[in-house]
Amino acid sequence: MIKIKFCGISHIEDAIVASNYADLIGVVTDPISPRFVKPEFIDIVKNFVNKPVVNVKVKGKINDIVNESKAEYVQIHRVLDMEEIEDILSYNKKFILYVPSSEKYYSYFKTIVNKTNHLILIDSEKKGEKVNLEVSKIWIKEYDKVGIGGGITLNNIEEFLSLNPYWIDISSGIEKYKSKKDHDKMIRIAEKVKEWKSIL
Numbered sequence: 179m180i181k182i183k184f185c186g187i188s189h190i191e192d193a194i195v196a197s198n199y200a201d202l203i204g205v206v207t208d209p210i211s212p213r214f215v216k217p218e219f220i221d222i223v224k225n226f227v228n229k230p231v232v233n234v235k236v237k238g239k240i241n242d243i244v245n246e247s248k249a250e251y252v253q254i255h256r257v258l259d260m261e262e263i264e265d266i267l268s269y270n271k272k273f274i275l276y277v278p279s280s281e282k283y284y285s286y287f288k289t290i291v292n293k294t295n296h297l298i299l300i301d302s303e304k305k306g307e308k309v310n311l312e313v314s315k316i317w318i319k320e321y322d323k324v325g326i327g328g329g330i331t332l333n334n335i336e337e338f339l340s341l342n343p344y345w346i347d348i349s350s351g352i353e354k355y356k357s358k359k360d361h362d363k364m365i366r367i368a369e370k371v372k373e374w375k376s377i378l
């Protein structure tokens with residue numbers, strides 16, 4: 179079954195619902211985000227959930243991000259330079275590495291695939307825009323750990339599932355308002371993913 183990451187969790191009650199319906203729980207600890215919470219929130223969340231937590235960060239040194247919480251995964255939501263890619267190889271930590279969905283990042287995508295064994299997240303080049311599905315379709319076929327995010331909602335999720343990604347990543351599409359999750363949307367999205375498996 180296609181795995182689910184519910185991201186941008188900033189309330190304990192949302193984390194509990196995410197834990198019941200998703201495989202990964204994303205918490206954004208970068209002040210750039212309207213869903214920002216302090217890294218300490220992750221350590222609190224971990225007392226209430228039984229699924230791995232992902233610390234999502236855009237800026238900052240990799241070493242600082244790795245050590246700032248007890249999250250099982252670190253998602254670096256920016257394009258890394260070569261030195262940083264080499265650096266992540268030295269950590270005994272699970273990473274999610276963001277690749278913008280544009281042909282111009284194909285060689286970057288291949289570098290990550292060839293050098294690391296981590297999960298990849300294909301997302302839109304600019305936050306708030308929809309991911310490029312044509313590019314994503316090709317890359318998903320090339321590497322088995324590719325997930326897709328970027329504008330997934332209850333109304334368009336089938337388009338994403340039809341690409342057969344390893345996992346999907348959803349944040350704004352399951353919100354009531356910015357930073358607060360809509361539990362009904364979370365449950366309905368999870369049901370759609372489950373039903374999708376039974377169609378195949």
Ligand SMILES: O=C(O)c1ccccc1N[C@@H]1O[C@H](COP(=O)(O)O)[C@@H](O)[C@H]1O
Binds near residue numbers: 184327328
């Ligand atoms: O969600 C955020 O606020 C965020 C901020 C900065 C970097 C990444 C962020 N979120 C990531 O983007 C995907 C897709 O989000 P959406 O579903 O399009 O809203 C999300 O799942 C996070 O991994």
